[in-house]
Structures are given as structure tokens and as C-alpha cells.
Amino acid sequence: MSDIDQKALADKAQLKIEKRKRFEQVFPLLVDELTSYLESEQMPAEAIDWFKRNLDYNTPGGKLNRGLSVVDTVEIILCTDNATGNLTRQLTDTEYLKAAILGWCIELLQAYFLVADDMMDQSITRRGQPCWYRVDGVGNIAINDAFMLEAAIYFLLKKHFRSEPYYGMLLELFHDVTFQTELGQLIDLITAPEDSVDLSKFSLKKHHLIVVYKTAFYSFYLPVALAMRMAGIQDEALYKHALDILIPMGEYFQVQDDVLDCYGKPEDIGKIGTDILDNKCSWNINIALAHATPEQRAVLDANYGRKDSACEAKVKEVFAAPNIDVAGRFAAYEKESYEKLNALIDALPEGAGATAEHGGLRRDVFRLFLGKVYKRAK
Template identity: 35%
Template structure:
């Protein structure tokens, strides 16, 4: 049954992704035209290149999630062609936000690939000049919100959620950078599960599910604070689950599927795997981690992976995945504020099979 539901979701997702792409040329036009109005055509031309290279190639999980949520939450008489188009514009605002987070993250981590191509800062040896492009993308988001939503009841709420999520995500990124000691040898003493949960809540969970679902709720005109509270609680659980899965993908994912190389070990990231490893190691095994974790030497990376294997972390992960899936499913079924259970159940089913 779960596989049938996932295929059904995927079909809907593919159809909506195509519809979302029909709006993409309008997004480019709006942003570049705004720049041209300042009589700086060279910047407009450059911005079009930034947009085309970085934004539309992802899976669009967050943008599509926003549209799906809006269609479920909005009253039928609100689901006009124009309002659905506005939802798609807002979805692109979410995707633009996601993109500038990733572009900055790639610079900080000195990553090589993103979405199957060179990271933007690596493109034509842009290096740190790419930082300005992330600011351009961020400001494009607020321009688009102002252009399309100013005067609507949801306008201020949308501005606040975009600003709030940006703040929370950058705090999460800061916590992760502090934990990995800014690319130097990490201090494994602070790699606790509490620290890890704080990182993934702020760095990933808020902007992956709380962000698009809350934005959709504002667009749909929902005012009930209990609905927002329950949506946040479940969305955070889903977002943390999503990040633990990403830690798995970093270790075991294939480049042709995920579009990037796994680098968590050499970057000294605080991940689910290293935290659980530290809970299980003998003193001798801990010395291996202290010597090898956060080092780009291929042999040391292999030592860490072998240690993970010796500690049966893959079995532990699959147990965690099953238990977390079942627990979130129970929590979704306990929602009592009036939010549609299938909004979150469909997300959970899709999550369950995204790494299989």
C-alpha cells in the first residue's frame, strides 16, 4: 500500500513540477526587469545566468510541498487559476531561498558539486565573488513577495515567515560551523545528540517543512493558532527525519542519484552517524575517530567508514528509520486542530522511500 501511495504522490509531484516550470520564465523576467529599471543591463544579464544555473535544477521538495499544502488547505472557492499561480510564485520564492542557502553552504564547506554540476562559486573560478550572488538571490525573494503579494491579507505574515526562517537557518548553520570547528580538527566531546538535534532543527527542519507549510497556510488565509502550532510540531519532526536521511545519503548515496559527493566525514560534520558512533565506541575505537575524523586523507576516511561498519551503524540507522516513521505516523493521527492528516501522511510516505 505504501508503495502505491508513493507512486501516486510522485505522479502528482511530476505533473505539478511541470506546471511550476511554466511560471519560471515569469520569475526570471520579474527579477531581471527590476534590475534593468535601474539602468544596469549587465547586472540583469548576469542575474539571469545566476538564476538559470542555480535554481531550477533541484528536486523542488519545498516549493512543491507548498503548492500541495495550499491546494489541500485553501477553500474550494479560493482555488482559482490566479491564486494557484500565486502559490507557484510563492513556491519559487521558497526555492530561491533554498538556493541561496545552498550556494552559501557550498562556499563554507568548499564543496565541489551540487545537483550534478559544479557548485556556483567553482563555476568559472568565481570563488568568493559568488557571495554577492547569494545576496542578489535573497533580495530577489523579497522583491517578488512585494510585487505579487503587497496589499493582500497574507503580505506581512509572508514577509515575517521568510525573515524568520532565514534567521533560524543561519543560526543552525552557525551552530554547525562552530561544531565542526570551522574546518579545523573538530572537538568530538561536543558531538552529543542534543547538539546534533539543535543543529538539524534550525539548519534543516524549519526551512524544509515548517517554512513551506506555514507559508501555504498564510496564503490560504488560515488564522487558527492551534493549527499553526500543530503544523510546526509535526513539520519539525518530519524535517529532522529528513536530515538524518541526508546523513545516510552522504555516506551511502551515489553521485548519479544525489548529484553531489559525500563529504561529511572529511569536513568533520556533526552527523547522526558520528554521534551514535561516539555513543558506542570503545576507548581504542574513539582514538581512531579522534585521529581520522575531519581529515581529507582518503585512508583516514576509509578508517572511519570501517569503524561505522564495525559498530553496525547501518543496522542502527534502519532501526531508527523504522521507529521514527512509526512514531511520526502516530503523532500525525493525533492531530486534532482540523489540519488534514493526509497532508503530513503523504509527506511521510514520500520521505520513507526517498533513500531506498
């Protein structure tokens, strides 16, 4: 690699650090607003302290890709010259703050889902630390804490966006996407309950439904749709374009996540993979079921979803068998997905919906997302 290339990579890494740092600096302001509301309602000090601890423990510790994507998308739409495709200005402080608040609202939604999901799955760690419900003194209080994380979203939206013409659309997006995600969680839970292993309920079609509804809508479509609303894009056809690109991208992301759960390093992914132990309807097991011999199927039936590391090891042996080769099939799936997603992005009219105020919905929005997830290791 040349010195110029190395410098470009270093500059890009530094910019990423600076963007994250600026985004992180907004969160304490929102925590202050939320805790000040509790104070105004004369909540006792221990309740205020608990809520602050809940917010700080569960919200800011992840990769923040969803929240940062709102800011990046708003910047691309509002600050791009439609003729050249170059950024011509920076977001104003007001624009940045509004975009960052929407980003943090998605991170609060993510925190709400994770706190609840970890309890349902009886997970051990999250983001390199104990799951919230496993923290001393928390336990089942985490159920109410999850509700409070969700409620914080609507407090912040009302405080900062009530006077905006798109306020109703923001509420609609959060309500719709929350319901869609919970539908995905429902299908997941009834298909693969931890205490009742029945691999005949599994299928790649069922897996598709689970990942689209449980992950793709809130992780991929929501950040872009929120940014589009804030930027003033009103053409509903463009929201359909965005959906058609971002939903398959979200499915690809979740298949990656399934593979990383099995093969990723805990220090990289921030958790101990438990999909096999937890009887998850993952891409890995569905690929194995589709290609297993009767003897291999018997091994999977006998060992999948058992809280036993020896059983887990036997399942992984089947995954690695030459006729199944989960890792190899994923490599082929990843290549195919990348090519299909690039074709969908290329089909989007560049700068669609552009106005005098913004450069429109550009392909860069989607390439940014794809660049963050393609061949990720965590």
C-alpha cells in the same frame, strides 16, 4: 504486482511529472520580473546577464520538494470537502500562481543557503554540477550572488502579495525562518570547524539543535505555514500543531541526509558525500561516538575530518563495526520515527480550522510530506 497496481503507480508518476512541469513553467516568469527590475534601474547588460545566470544555475535544478509542497498544501486546504475529505475542485489560475510564487520563494531561499553553504564547506558538486563558486569566473562573487538570491524573495513578495492581508505574516515567516536557519548554521560551524577537529564537542543533543534549526524550519514548517497563511487559516494553535509534527519530521529527514551522504550513490543524491572529510557533526559520527570502544574512538580521533580518502575509509570501517553498525541503527531509527510521526498526524483533528472557504488543516498535508521522505534514496 497486478496490472491495476502498475497502472496506478504509472498514473501517480505521470501526475508528479505534470505537477513539476507546471511548477517549473512559473520560474521563467519570475526571472523576467527580476531582470526587468534591473533593466528599469538601468543596470548594465552584463550585470543583468550575470543575475539571470545566477538565478537559472542555482534555483530550479533540485528536487523542488519545498516549493511543490506549498502548492500541494494550498490545494489540500482550499479544495477539500471537509465532510468527505475529497478534492472538489482545482485551484484557480490565480490561486495556483500565488501558491507557486511562494513555492519559488522557498526555492530561492534554498538556493541562497546552498550557494553560501557550499563556499563555507568548500564543497565540490551540488545537484550533479560544480558548485556555483567553482564555476569559471565566479569565485568570491558567489557571496554577493547569494545575497541577491535572498533579496529576490522580498522583491517577489512585495510585487505579488503587498495588497494581501497576510503579507506581513509572509515577511515574518521568511525573516524568522531565515534567522533560525542561520542559527543552525552557526552552531554547525563553531561545533565542527573544518580546520580544527575536536570530537569532544560533538553530541547527539548538539546534532539535534543543528538539524532542527538548520533544516527543519525552512524545509518542512515554512512550506506548510506559507500555504496556511495564503489559505486564510488564522488559528495560531493550528500553526503550533503543524510545528509539532513538521519539526521532528525535518529532523528525521536530516538524519536520512546524513546517512545518504555516507552511503548514498553520488548519481542518486546529486553530490559527492563529504561529511567525514569536512568534520561534520553528523548523526553517523555521533552514533559512532556513543557506542565506540576506546580503540575505535582513537581511530575516529585520528582520522575524522582529515582531507584524505584513506582516513575516510578507516572512519567508515568503524561505522560498519558490529557494535556500532550505523546503517543498522538507522534502520531502527527510521522505523521508530515513522511510527511516532504517524501517531502525531493521527492526533490532529481532521479538518481543523475549516471554514466555508476551505476544508481546514487536514492530515493529508502531513502524510504528503511523510510520503515524500520516508525511505528515500536521494
